Amino acid sequence: MKKFFVAMLTAGALAASVSPGFAQLERLEIIAPAGAGGGYDQNARITQAIFQQYELATRIQVENQPGAGGTIGLANYVNSNQRNPSILMVGLSLVGAVLTNKSQVTLDDTYPLALLSGEYQPIVVKADSPFKTLDDLVAQFKADPGSVSWGGSGPGGSDHLMYGLLAKAAGMDPKQINYVVLTSGGEMLSGVMGGHVTVGTGGYSELAAQIESGELRALAIGAPEPIEGINIPTFIEQGYDVQLVNWRAVVSNKDPRGEERAALEAAVAKMVTTPEWQAALDQRGWQNIYMPPAEFAEFLKSEQARVEVLFKDLGLL
Amino acid sequence: MQAISRLRMGHALLGALLLLLALAITIETLQHEPIQQQAVLGPTFFPLLISAALTLNGVALIFKALRGQIDDNEWLELQFLPVLVILGGLTASFFLLETAGWVICSAITFTVTASAFGERRQGINVSVGLIIGVLSFYIFNNLLGLSLPGGWIIDNYFSN
Amino acid sequence: MDTLQFLLDGFLVALAPGNLIWAAIGVLVGTAIGVLPGIGPALTVALLLPVTAGLEPTAAFIMFGGIYYGAMYGGSTTSILLNTPGESGSIVTAIDGHAMARKGRGAQALATAAIGSFVAGTIATLLLTFVAPLMVRFSLMFGPAEYFALMVVAFITVTAVLGQSAVLGFASLLSGLALGLIGTDRQTGVARLTMNFPELLDGVGVVIVAVGLFAVGETLFQASRYRFQKEEIYKIRGSIWMSREDWKRSWRPWLRGTFIGFPIGALPAGGSEIPTFLSYAVEKRLSKNPEEFGHGAIEAVAGPEAANNASAAGVLAPLLALGLPTSATAAIMLAAFQQYGLQPGPMLFASNPQLVWGLIASLYIGNLFLLLINLPLAGVWVKLLLIPRPWLYAGILIFATLGVYSVNNSVFDLALLWVIGLAGFGMRLLNVPVAPCIVGLILGPMAEQHLRRALAISQGDLSVFYNPMTHPIAVTLMATALVALVVPMALRFRSARQA
Numbered sequence: 001m002k003k004f005f006v007a008m009l010t011a012g013a014l015a016a017s018v019s020p021g022f023a024q025l026e027r028l029e030i031i032a033p034a035g036a037g038g039g040y041d042q043n044a045r046i047t048q049a050i051f052q053q054y055e056l057a058t059r060i061q062v063e064n065q066p067g068a069g070g071t072i073g074l075a076n077y078v079n080s081n082q083r084n085p086s087i088l089m090v091g092l093s094l095v096g097a098v099l100t101n102k103s104q105v106t107l108d109d110t111y112p113l114a115l116l117s118g119e120y121q122p123i124v125v126k127a128d129s130p131f132k133t134l135d136d137l138v139a140q141f142k143a144d145p146g147s148v149s150w151g152g153s154g155p156g157g158s159d160h161l162m163y164g165l166l167a168k169a170a171g172m173d174p175k176q177i178n179y180v181v182l183t184s185g186g187e188m189l190s191g192v193m194g195g196h197v198t199v200g201t202g203g204y205s206e207l208a209a210q211i212e213s214g215e216l217r218a219l220a221i222g223a224p225e226p227i228e229g230i231n232i233p234t235f236i237e238q239g240y241d242v243q244l245v246n247w248r249a250v251v252s253n254k255d256p257r258g259e260e261r262a263a264l265e266a267a268v269a270k271m272v273t274t275p276e277w278q279a280a281l282d283q284r285g286w287q288n289i290y291m292p293p294a295e296f297a298e299f300l301k302s303e304q305a306r307v308e309v310l311f312k313d314l315g316l317l
Numbered sequence: 318m319q320a321i322s323r324l325r326m327g328h329a330l331l332g333a334l335l336l337l338l339a340l341a342i343t344i345e346t347l348q349h350e351p352i353q354q355q356a357v358l359g360p361t362f363f364p365l366l367i368s369a370a371l372t373l374n375g376v377a378l379i380f381k382a383l384r385g386q387i388d389d390n391e392w393l394e395l396q397f398l399p400v401l402v403i404l405g406g407l408t409a410s411f412f413l414l415e416t417a418g419w420v421i422c423s424a425i426t427f428t429v430t431a432s433a434f435g436e437r438r439q440g441i442n443v444s445v446g447l448i449i450g451v452l453s454f455y456i457f458n459n460l461l462g463l464s465l466p467g468g469w470i471i472d473n474y475f476s477n
Numbered sequence: 478m479d480t481l482q483f484l485l486d487g488f489l490v491a492l493a494p495g496n497l498i499w500a501a502i503g504v505l506v507g508t509a510i511g512v513l514p515g516i517g518p519a520l521t522v523a524l525l526l527p528v529t530a531g532l533e534p535t536a537a538f539i540m541f542g543g544i545y546y547g548a549m550y551g552g553s554t555t556s557i558l559l560n561t562p563g564e565s566g567s568i569v570t571a572i573d574g575h576a577m578a579r580k581g582r583g584a585q586a587l588a589t590a591a592i593g594s595f596v597a598g599t600i601a602t603l604l605l606t607f608v609a610p611l612m613v614r615f616s617l618m619f620g621p622a623e624y625f626a627l628m629v630v631a632f633i634t635v636t637a638v639l640g641q642s643a644v645l646g647f648a649s650l651l652s653g654l655a656l657g658l659i660g661t662d663r664q665t666g667v668a669r670l671t672m673n674f675p676e677l678l679d680g681v682g683v684v685i686v687a688v689g690l691f692a693v694g695e696t697l698f699q700a701s702r703y704r705f706q707k708e709e710i711y712k713i714r715g716s717i718w719m720s721r722e723d724w725k726r727s728w729r730p731w732l733r734g735t736f737i738g739f740p741i742g743a744l745p746a747g748g749s750e751i752p753t754f755l756s757y758a759v760e761k762r763l764s765k766n767p768e769e770f771g772h773g774a775i776e777a778v779a780g781p782e783a784a785n786n787a788s789a790a791g792v793l794a795p796l797l798a799l800g801l802p803t804s805a806t807a808a809i810m811l812a813a814f815q816q817y818g819l820q821p822g823p824m825l826f827a828s829n830p831q832l833v834w835g836l837i838a839s840l841y842i843g844n845l846f847l848l849l850i851n852l853p854l855a856g857v858w859v860k861l862l863l864i865p866r867p868w869l870y871a872g873i874l875i876f877a878t879l880g881v882y883s884v885n886n887s888v889f890d891l892a893l894l895w896v897i898g899l900a901g902f903g904m905r906l907l908n909v910p911v912a913p914c915i916v917g918l919i920l921g922p923m924a925e926q927h928l929r930r931a932l933a934i935s936q937g938d939l940s941v942f943y944n945p946m947t948h949p950i951a952v953t954l955m956a957t958a959l960v961a962l963v964v965p966m967a968l969r970f971r972s973a974r975q976a
Contacts, residue, residue, distance in 0.1 A: 061464070063464050146355070155354075175353055175354060175355065176355065177355065178355050179354065179355070314354070315352065315353030315354045316354070
């Protein structure tokens with residue numbers, strides 16, 4: 001019975017096949033190295049839905065392997081012999097977690113398949129905060145570093161990195177940042193809105209509602225140039241050389257495994273051109289920053305180097 | 318009389334364990350390199366506080382146990398064999414989980430535990446264990462989309 | 478009174494016959510899946526969210542409300558019947574709930590849990606309707622210093638579960654605190670006591686410890702004692718309905734639990750653990766027979782269950798009023814909103830009142846259906862306990878394994894469960910209470926984080942805990958803790974002197 005079902009599916013896939021390359025991706029596994037609901041998981045599930053819809057692969061399963069900032073999922077991925085094609089969702093936070101957790105396995109042990117999506121982060125203060133501009137905030141930080149508390153998720157995450165970049169751009173020692181860890185988006189919002197920490201940050205979509213309603217004031221956003229539809233000046237416009245995108249990407253096996261790698265590359269390249277992909281990103285306030293393998297490999301190298309330097313500056317290594 | 322002293326011994330032993338735990342925490346904590354970030358209370362403050370409390374409590378426990386001041390409960394009559402059997406069954410099934418799969422392992426756990434409780438009808442034990450295993454496997458993997466390990470039988474013969 | 482009008486409209490929509498059927502289906506499915514170990518309310522809702530996607534919004538939210546309350550109740554069911562708490566909010570329920578089941582009063586425990594949840598849900602819905610905006614302003618005043626003070630109050634609860642011997646109770650508490658140290662320090666990223674196991678970097682899961690100490694430890698203990706005690710421990714004696722006495726002992730705990738649970742649930746970092754602990758402690762302190770606690774006191778199920786449910790409703794206050802998702806379930810509700818293209822946040826009440834009030838009404842109806850469907854079923858559930866003990870315990874172990882494994886898909890966690898189960902067995906033998914260990918494991922890391930955050934923000938200035946001008950809430954809480962600790966001691970001292 002099951003055999004019959006699969007035969008039907010394959011027949012259907014063949015009839016509608018766009019390119020012969022996709023036919024090998026049977027029983028594709030997408031691994032999200034985090035629990036259900038987070039950024040990695042959402043990227044994995046969007047990919048699953050679009051791959052299914054466009055028949056880029058068959059019998060796709062998403063597997064969540066949470067733990068240790070994603071390094072457990074990464075180590076499992078690299079160390080196990082998969083029988084079926086499989087891809088792993090990775091991102092900026094995983095680059096940092098590899099360093100903090102002194103993981104033996106790094107992203108160098110994988111093949112960079114594609115850079116997928118990214119989120120630019122604004123920094124925000126409470127609506128009635130005395131700091132009206134980024135310059136006001138930086139001036140206070142320079143005058144009395146400890147008096148400014150910077151709220152963010154785990155040490156070495158994108159929030160912490162962005163504060164580190166700002167401190168450096170302002171000519172201060174990043175170690176002087178009074179970093180206060182707030183573990184969830186809710187804690188972050190209430191921490192800033194309640195005036196318990198001076199500065200907060202997070203993905204634009206998480207803060208958008210409060211920024212629009214005027215409960216929070218956004219001082220700057222980490223994008224390289226102004227983004228359409230988001231009325232927040234960039235750091236660069238205000239004279240601080242800070243740009244950071246909280247990116248997510250997909251990697252595969254180091255070993256090309258026959259035609260499999262080529263088929264995966266083609267499938268991902270197809271996915272990012274679909275309207276469904278764009279719609280899914282828009283809904284979450286993410287940017288489409290797709291890069292094919294060679295370009296992504298270079299980007300990854302530069303990010304790894306940059307994060308390592310920042311970790312030292314922040315006193316994390 | 319002898320029964321009571323066994324419980325006292327146990328409590329004194331527990332006190333000694335707490336002291337060991339305190340020592341282990343202290344040693345581990347002192348091995349950390351000092352952090353370079355800003356922090357009023359660093360990551361070593363709480364571990365040291367807790368290990369100090371463990372030390373005090375451990376000493377108090379040993380003293381009170383030896384002087385018979387803890388409680389007047391009696392040491393219960395016990396059989397250790399069934400406990401070892403169950404723990405053995407669990408060990409086996411945990412080790413086999415990713416190769417033999419969830420269904421086989423839940424059958425092992427079920428059969429071994431039921432036997433340890435004196436249920437000798439192994440045919441029924443094994444069948445009930447298998448049924449629970451198959452049912453839970455089906456619900457988790459097929460209805461809820463979660464992933465319990467199938468193991469080689471399911472992966473090779475049933476999925477496709 | 479626009480608010481009331483909107484709420485009534487919401488009810489009118491929710492009460493359409495078609496929608497009622499969705500509510501009933503939701504409750505049934507939610508309970509059935511919530512009973513599965515390791516699948517708490519948040520995960521149940523997440524798993525079933527795609528199922529509701531095909532429905533029109535009102536029907537979807539109504540089914541969603543049913544699923545949500547069903548899943549919560551499912552978690553309490555396993556705590557009471559199988560001593561296997563599936564999530565941290567129902568850990569306290571396991572202590573006396575399972576003790577009641579062992580005495581053949583499982584049906585009453587389930588009933589007081591269901592009715593308590595209903596009472597809490599009803600009151601919480603009213604509070605949500607009328608005081609949510611006020612509540613939220615208040616909750617924003619809670620910063621690290623206030624949370625730490627709340628933790629200090631919560632630590633008083635430990636005295637309620639210490640057992641006969643303080644020195645043994647503290648041994649358990651301190652072991653829990655030590656377990657809580659394991660993992661990456663959240664503030665600095667330093668790995669503590671992980672013994673180089675990457676699996677330990679995220680710390681030891683509360684569910685693993687609770688299931689290990691309660692379910693596995695208990696099973697091992699029963700195995701070692703099986704030969705010596707032949708009487709059927711779970712045999713149902715007498716009626717399965719709550720007696721007049723049970724009602725009399727339950728109603729006050731329901732109300733108190735609600736008023737403890739709702740405000741703490743509305744705090745962004747409040748959670749469901751602290752209200753359940755506090756409710757337990759309060760009930761024990763107010764009870765005329767505190768010695769029954771730990772051995773099947775119905776107040777100890779009624780109060781914490783109401784508190785758990787009320788805190789879940791409290792979470793909606795910041796979600797609806799400010800768009801703050803303060804729990805895993807709230808985060809999933811956000812996803813449900815987004816499914817319909819709604820951006821939750823401060824504007825939602827103004828821009829989409831029908832939907833917000835429809836949701837509140839739906840949750841309430843889900844709550845009502847839970848009672849209607851599960852109360853008659855309580856008698857059926859307890860029949861589970863009549864399974865012969867070898868199979869019952871074998872089944873509990875499979876449930877425990879399933880629950881612990883499915884959280885992280887990790888065999889390491891199972892090995893940990895084994896070790897903790899063995900420790901739980903040892904604690905049973907030595908009459909060491911296990912509850913303080915779990916309290917320590919949950920509260921320790923929270924207290925540490927909040928204290929360190931508070932001192933980081935104040936740059937080491939301790940006055941945040943005692944200066945009523947700058948931190949009135951923290952000071953009030955600290956004073957409450959002091960009173961709760963000192964007064965009973967003073968009373969004991971006085972009665973000892975008079976005697």
